[in-house]
Amino acid sequence: MREIRTTCAYCxxxxxxxxxxxxxxxxxxxxxxEHPANFGKLCSKGTHLGETVGLEGRLLTPMIGxxxxxxxxxLDLAATKMRQCIAEHGPDxxxxxxxxxLLTEDxxxxxxxxxxxxxxxxxxxNSRLCMASAVAAHNRAFxxxxxxxxxxxxxxxxxILLVGSNxxxxxxxxxxxxxxxxxxxxxxxxxxxxxxxxxxxxxxxxVALAPDGDVALFSALLADMRDRGLLDAAFLxxxxxxxxxxxxxxxxxxxxxxxxxxxALSDLVAAHPRMISLxxxxxxxxxxxxxxxxxxxxxxxxxxxxxxxxMGPFSITGQPNAMGGREVGGLANMLACHLGFSAExxxxxxxxxxxxxxxxxxxxxxxxxxRAVHDGRIKFLWVMATNPAVSMPDxxxxxxxxxxxxxxxxxxxxxxxDTSRLAHIRLPALGWSEKDGTVxxxxxxxxxxxxxxxxxxxxxxxxxxxxxxAGRMGWGKxxxxxxxxxxxxxxxxxxxxxxxxxxxxxxxxxxLLDDAAFDALDPVIWGGRHPLAKRFSHTDGKARIVAVSAPxxxxxxxxxxxxxxxxxxxxxxxxxxxxxxxxxxxxxRREALLEVHPRxxxxxxxxxGGLAEVSTASGxxxxxxxxxxxxxxxxxxxxxxxxxxxxxxxxxxxxxSQDTDPVSGQPGFKxxxxxxxPV
Ligand code: SF4
Numbered sequence: 001m002r003e004i005r006t007t008c009a010y011c012x013x014x015x016x017x018x019x020x021x022x023x024x025x026x027x028x029x030x031x032x033x034e035h036p037a038n039f040g041k042l043c044s045k046g047t048h049l050g051e052t053v054g055l056e057g058r059l060l061t062p063m064i065g066x067x068x069x070x071x072x073x074x075l076d077l078a079a080t081k082m083r084q085c086i087a088e089h090g091p092d093x094x095x096x097x098x099x100x101x102l103l104t105e106d107x108x109x110x111x112x113x114x115x116x117x118x119x120x121x122x123x124x125x126n127s128r129l130c131m132a133s134a135v136a137a138h139n140r141a142f143x144x145x146x147x148x149x150x151x152x153x154x155x156x157x158x159x160i161l162l163v164g165s166n167x168x169x170x171x172x173x174x175x176x177x178x179x180x181x182x183x184x185x186x187x188x189x190x191x192x193x194x195x196x197x198x199x200x201x202x203x204x205x206x207v208a209l210a211p212d213g214d215v216a217l218f219s220a221l222l223a224d225m226r227d228r229g230l231l232d233a234a235f236l237x238x239x240x241x242x243x244x245x246x247x248x249x250x251x252x253x254x255x256x257x258x259x260x261x262x263x264a265l266s267d268l269v270a271a272h273p274r275m276i277s278l279x280x281x282x283x284x285x286x287x288x289x290x291x292x293x294x295x296x297x298x299x300x301x302x303x304x305x306x307x308x309x310x311m312g313p314f315s316i317t318g319q320p321n322a323m324g325g326r327e328v329g330g331l332a333n334m335l336a337c338h339l340g341f342s343a344e345x346x347x348x349x350x351x352x353x354x355x356x357x358x359x360x361x362x363x364x365x366x367x368x369x370x371r372a373v374h375d376g377r378i379k380f381l382w383v384m385a386t387n388p389a390v391s392m393p394d395x396x397x398x399x400x401x402x403x404x405x406x407x408x409x410x411x412x413x414x415x416x417x418d419t420s421r422l423a424h425i426r427l428p429a430l431g432w433s434e435k436d437g438t439v440x441x442x443x444x445x446x447x448x449x450x451x452x453x454x455x456x457x458x459x460x461x462x463x464x465x466x467x468x469x470a471g472r473m474g475w476g477k478x479x480x481x482x483x484x485x486x487x488x489x490x491x492x493x494x495x496x497x498x499x500x501x502x503x504x505x506x507x508x509x510x511x512l513l514d515d516a517a518f519d520a521l522d523p524v525i526w527g528g529r530h531p532l533a534k535r536f537s538h539t540d541g542k543a544r545i546v547a548v549s550a551p552x553x554x555x556x557x558x559x560x561x562x563x564x565x566x567x568x569x570x571x572x573x574x575x576x577x578x579x580x581x582x583x584x585x586x587x588x589r590r591e592a593l594l595e596v597h598p599r600x601x602x603x604x605x606x607x608x609g610g611l612a613e614v615s616t617a618s619g620x621x622x623x624x625x626x627x628x629x630x631x632x633x634x635x636x637x638x639x640x641x642x643x644x645x646x647x648x649x650x651x652x653x654x655x656x657s658q659d660t661d662p663v664s665g666q667p668g669f670k671x672x673x674x675x676x677x678p679v
Contacts, residue, residue: 001020001021001022002020002021003018003019003020004018004019004020004021004450004452005017005018005019005032005035005448005450006019006433006448006449006450006452007035007320007439007441007447007448007449008042008045008046008049008320009049009052009101009320009432009578010045010046010320010573011045011170011171011317011318011319011320011573012171012316012317012318012319012320012322012323012441012442013037013038013171013172013173013174013316013441013442014037014038014320014439014440014441014442014443014445014447015031015032015035015037015038015041015042015043015046015173016031016032016034016035016036016037016038016447016523017029017030017031017032017035017042017046017049018030018031018032019049019050019433019452021452021453024453025053025054025055025453026050026053027049027050027053027433027452027453028050029042029046029047029048029049029050030042031046035447035523036151036445036523037151037173037441037443037445037447037523038173041173041176042173043172043173043570044172044570044571044584044585044588045571045573045585046173048582048584048585049432049433051581051582051583051584051585052432052578052581052582053431053432053433053452053453054581055456056581057414057415057416057581058413058414058415058428058431058456058459059412059413059414059415059420059426059427059428059429059459060415060428060456060457060458060459061428061457061458062074062075062425062426062427062428062458063415063425063426064077064424064425065424071458071460071468074425074427075427075465075468075469075472076472077425078382078407078409078425078469078472079469079472079473081380081406081407082094082118082380082407082473083473085379085380085406085407086118086119089379091118091119091120091122091357091359092120092122092363092377092378093377093378093379093380094118094120094122094378094379094380094381094382095114095120095122095123095124095363095364095369095372095373095378095380095381095382096110096113096114096122096123096124096381096382096383096384097123097124097125097126097366097369097370097381097382097383097384097386097388098110098123098124098125098126098325098330098383098384098385098386099125099126099127099319099384099385099386100125100126100127100130100317100318100319100320100321100322100325101319101320101321101385101386102321102324102325102330102384102385102462103321103324103435103436103437103438103439103449103462103463103484104321104324104325104327104328104437104438104439104440104446104488104491105437105438105463105484105487105488105491106384106385106437106461106462106463106466107125107321107324107325107328107329107330108328108463108487108488108490108491109462109463109466109467109470109479109481109487110123110330110384110462110463110466111123111328111329111330111336112336112353112355112478112479113466113469113470113475113479114359114363115329115335115336115349115355115358115359115363116349116350116353116355116356116357116358116359116478117353117355117356117357117470117473117475117478118357118473119356119357119358119359119360120359120363121332121333121335121341121359121360121361121362121363121364122332122363122364122369122378123330123332123363124330124331124332124363124364124365124366124369125322125325125330125331125366125386126319126366126386126388126391127317127318127319127322127325127326127330127331128331128332128365128366128367128664128665128666128667129285129366129391129392129393129666129667129669130281130284130285130317130318130319130322130666131281131284131315131317131318131322131666132284132289132331132365132661132664132665132666133283133284133285133286133289133290133292133293133661133663133664133666134279134283134284134289134293134315134317135326135331135664136289136290136293136661136663136664137290137292137293137294137296137297137315137546137664138293138297138315140290140294140544140546140663141293141294141297141298141301141536141543141544141545141546142297142532142536142537142538142543142544143502143536143537143538143539143543143544144338144503144504144505144536144537145326145334145338146444146504146505146527146531146532146537147314147315147323147442147443147444148306148307148312148313148314148530148531148532149276149311149312149313149314149443149530150443150444150445150525150529150530151174151177151443152309152529153276153309153310153311153312153314153529154174154177154178154181154276154278154314155177155180155181155184155310156181156185156274156309156310157181157187157272157274157275157276157310157311158185158186158187158188158272158273158274158275158310159187159188159189159190159268159269159271159272159274159275159276160178160181160187160188160189160190160275160276160277160278161190161192161269161275161276161277161278162189162190162191162192162193162199162203162278162279162280163192163193163214163277163278163279163280163282163283163292163296164192164193164214164279164280164281164282164283164284164292164670165191165193165199165278165279165280165281165282165283165316166193166195166197166198166199166282166567166568167199167278167280167316168197168198168199168202168570169197169198169199169568169569169570170280170281170318170567170568170570171280171316171442172570174278174316174442175199188204188205188268188272189202189203189204189205190203190204190205190206190207190265190268191203191205191206191207192207192209192214192217193206193207193208193209193282194208194209194210194211194213194282194565194632194635194670195565195567195595195630195631195632195635195637196208196629196630196631197630198570200630204268205261205264205265205268207257207261207265208257208261208632209256209257210256210257210553210632211553211563211565211635211670211671212286212287212288212550212551212553212670212671213255213256213257213550214283214286214288214292214295214296215288215291215292215295215548215549215550215551216254216255216256216550217255217256217257217262217295218292218295218296218298218299219250219254219295219298219548219550220250220251220252220253220254220255220262221255221265221266221269221299222247222250222295222298222299222302222303223247223250223251223252223254224252224262224266224269224270225266225269225270225299225302225303226247226248226250226252226302227252228266228270230270230303231247231302231303232302232303232304232305234304235301235304236301236302236304236545239301239536239542239543240301240302240542240543240544240545241538241540241542241543241544241545242302242544242545243545243547246545246547247302247545254550269299273303273305273311274305274308274309274310274311275300275305275310275311276310276311276312276313276314277296277299277300277312277313277314278314278315278316279292279293279296279313279314279315279316280315280316280318281318281567281669282567282670283296284315284664284666285666285667285668285669285670286661286666286668286670286671287551287659287660287661287662287668287671288550288551288661289661289664289666289668290661290662290663290664290666291546291548291549291551291663292548293313293315294546294548295548296313297313297546298545298546298548299313300312300313301543301545302545306532307530307532307533308530308533312530314442315442316442317441317442320439320441321439321440323439323440323441323442323444324438324439324440324446327440327505328491331365332362332363332364332365332369333362333363333365333665334362335349335359336349336494336497337491337494337495337497337498337503337505338498338501338503338505339497339498339501339503341359341360341361341362344501345497345501346358346359346360348497348500348501349497352494352497353478354478355478356475364378365660365664365665366388366392366665366667367392367393367658367660367665367667368665369381370388370392370397370398370401371401371658373401373402373404373405374397374400374401374404376404378405379405379406379407380405380406380407380409381402381405381407381408381409382408382409382410382411383408383409383410383411383412383419383423384410384411384412384429384462385411385412385413385429385462386419387412387417387418387419387574388402388419389402389417389418389419389421389422390417390418390419390643390653391574391640391653392653392667393618393653393656393657393658393667393668393669394618394619394653394654394656394657394658395619395653395654396618396619396654397618397658399418399422402419402422402423403422407424407425408422408423408424408425409423409424409425409426409427410423410425410426410427411426411427411428411429411462411465412426412427412428412429413428413429413430413431413459418643427460427465428457428458428459428460429459429460429461429462429465430451430455430459430460430461430462431459431578432449432578433451433452433453434451434452434453434454434455434456434459435449435451435461435462436448436449436450436451436461436484437449437461437463437484437487437488438484438488438521440526443525444525444526444527444531445523445524445525446507446521446523446524446525446526447523448518448519448521448523450519461484463481463484463487466479467479467480467481483515483518484518485513485514485515485517485518485519488510488513488518489510489511489512489513489518491507492507492508492509492510492511492513493508493511495507495508495511496508496511502537502539503537504527504531504532504537505526505527506526506527507526510524554673556673557673559675560615560616560617560673560674560675561634561673561675562600562634562635562636562673562674562675562676563634563635563636563671563672563673563674564614564616564635564636564637564638564655564656564671564672564673564674565635565636565637565638565669565670565671566637566638566639566640566652566653566655566656566669566670567637567639567640567670568639568640568641569588569589569639569641570588570589571585571586571587571588571589572585572588572589572639572641573641574640574641576641576643589639591624592623592624592638592639592641592651592652593623593624593625593626593638593639594612594614594623594624594625594626594636594637594638594676595626595628595630595631595636595637595638596612596625596626596627596628596631596636596676597627597628597629597631597632597633597634597635598627598628598629599633600631600633600634600636600676601625601627604676604677604678605677605678606625606627606676606678607625607627607678608625608626608627609624609625609626610624610625610678610679611623611624611625611678611679612624612625612676612677612678612679613676613677613678613679614636614638614655614674614675614676615655615674615675615676615677616655616656616657616672616673616674616675617657617673618654618655618656618657618658618672619654619655620654620655621638621651621652621654621655622651622679623638623651636674636676638651638652638655639652640652640653640669653669655672655674656668656669656672657672
């Protein structure tokens with residue numbers, strides 16, 4: 001029995017795993033003590049990955065409607081439909097909706113095919129729901145989507161601010177690392193969150209922020225540091241471009257939290273220059289998510305607390321390979337390899353790919369993409385490795401959009417998902433334990449994900465499906481990849497364009513790996529520990545302090561007097577298509593609970609353990625009630641994972657609206673006006 005080194009299938013921590021194949025479809029899992037992301041530690045989800053590798057529910061052959069088809073027939077049909085669509089309605093009538101579950105090589109091929117050959121920018125990813133606001137904030141502040149810290153900085157920080165992050169549940173191995181730093185060096189921990197989560201319970205200071213209060217709080221902290229004389233004038237002068245009068249005009253008292261708590265927080269910030277602000281979906285999933293990211297980054301730039309050990313703003317991603325997708329260009333608003341859509345960047349990319357149809361500009365972001373499907377502008381949609389009928393906001397609308405679409409292709413490991421039920425063509429993809437390639441974690445570390453088990457029946461790697469399809473569209477030469485190594489090598493070469501345009505994304509050292517060297521590739525961080533230490537990626541080398549404004553909190557409609565927040569449970573993942581297979585993981589929380597403050601429970605006639613219907617302008621769903629004072633009065637919380645056992649539809653994500661952040665296009669899942677009634 002051979003031990004194989006790979007990485008976890010779940011979150012952006014990117015833990016290394018040592019897997020031993022013990023049978024045809026069974027593996028045992030342990031943490032990889034040599035992997036620098038986790039040094040052998042795993043959380044419950046990673047530990048129980050072995051329970052999810054069976055073939056139950058798998059899609060094992062291509063399907064056209066309800067009948068089995070061969071690969072030739074299924075891909076020929078998909079190519080015919082796409083060709084017709086482009087001929088009649090132009091390239092923007094087709095779209096790919098992809099996923100942070102894809103490997104970087106899958107992402108690279110999908111992006112190259114859409115933006116260089118089909119000729120549209122219409123490829124977007126479910127990472128849009130996760131951290132697009134952090135990407136936009138990085139681009140605005142740094143001139144590039146670069147995380148300026150690594151996990152090693154967590155070990156050397158004296159103060160860690162967790163902003164909108166239930167780290168103990170959602171990134172458990174980072175949480176263990178923070179806990180170790182607290183024990184070893186006495187690192188102080190502040191949790192800033194509207195919910196008093198399991199993480200908040202263990203903090204040195206919990207700041208109970210109003211929903212969307214982050215911009216006001218971080219702007220007030222910056223003003224308070226200014227008043228204490230703690231801004232770094234030299235750093236601001238030499239390394240930052242700051243709007244005239246912006247910092248001077250901020251008001252230290254405009255924070256909206258109780259003054260004693262603010263003072264305690266500000267005292268901690270003032271006393272601990274080695275400070276990390278780790279932010280996650282609670283900050284990003286907001287109609288003001290980009291401004292939140294920039295408010296956090298502004299504080300670090302103005303005080304000079306960045307690019308040194310133990311300090312910096314640190315966005316943590318949700319998915320295992322959200323970062324890889326960001327790098328190669330899987331977001332509709334990036335071309336490829338951190339490049340945008342200027343004439344020169346497009347010309348360079350077209351030349352590199354020898355692309356006949358380079359797209360003219362950005363494509364539609366996820367929410368707009370499904371609007372375009374709904375109103376018939378997009379007529380051909382290919383969904384890869386994700387379940388938008390459950391995970392998108394206003395999921396009922398997305399379901400309608402899919403049902404109306406002329407051609408829906410779904411590549412997935414599972415035969416029957418809420419999305420694939422609406423597909424015309426289903427294509428069997430490889431899953432974790434079968435596929436081979438790379439992922440990038442939250443600290444920019446590229447790690448190998450290696451195949452442990454043989455491909456079942458006719459399932460194929462996503463990149464291989466796409467290359468076969470591209471050949472049928474007449475572009476076979478540009479997609480004649482025969483291995484993940486060949487794709488990675490081309491991607492790594494392509495980062496020379498990023499370097500040419502002043503970016504720090506540079507993998508050119510890894511450009512000539514052959515299959516054997518790729519197979520042996522050890523985890524490697526691109527950009528080093530502090531990639532922005534010498535210069536930022538704007539053309540003048542300076543960072544930008546971005547003028548941000550606290551969003552007006554919309555007045556509550558009397559019909560929807562509460563605010564609904566959604567999030568994750570510790571032992572479930574996304575729409576449960578994998579974690580739902582593990583009996584052990586199901587024990588943590590057996591059903592979705594509606595968390596409500598005792599005052600609201602009394603006012604709305606809800607009993608602990610009873611059933612309640614939550615309604616919003618977008619939809620309704622029923623949950624079991626859990627009365628808890630960890631909720632702020634006026635706020636509700638439900639987990640995002642479950643579908644409705646009667647209708648099979650999304651439960652939580654039927655409720656949020658399609659409202660998005662105006663810069664990043666990320667939906668605001670955390671603050672939906674809602675009503676609740678006992679059932
Ligand atoms: Fe997997 Fe994330 Fe848990 Fe690590 S922390 S084992 S990457 S789910």
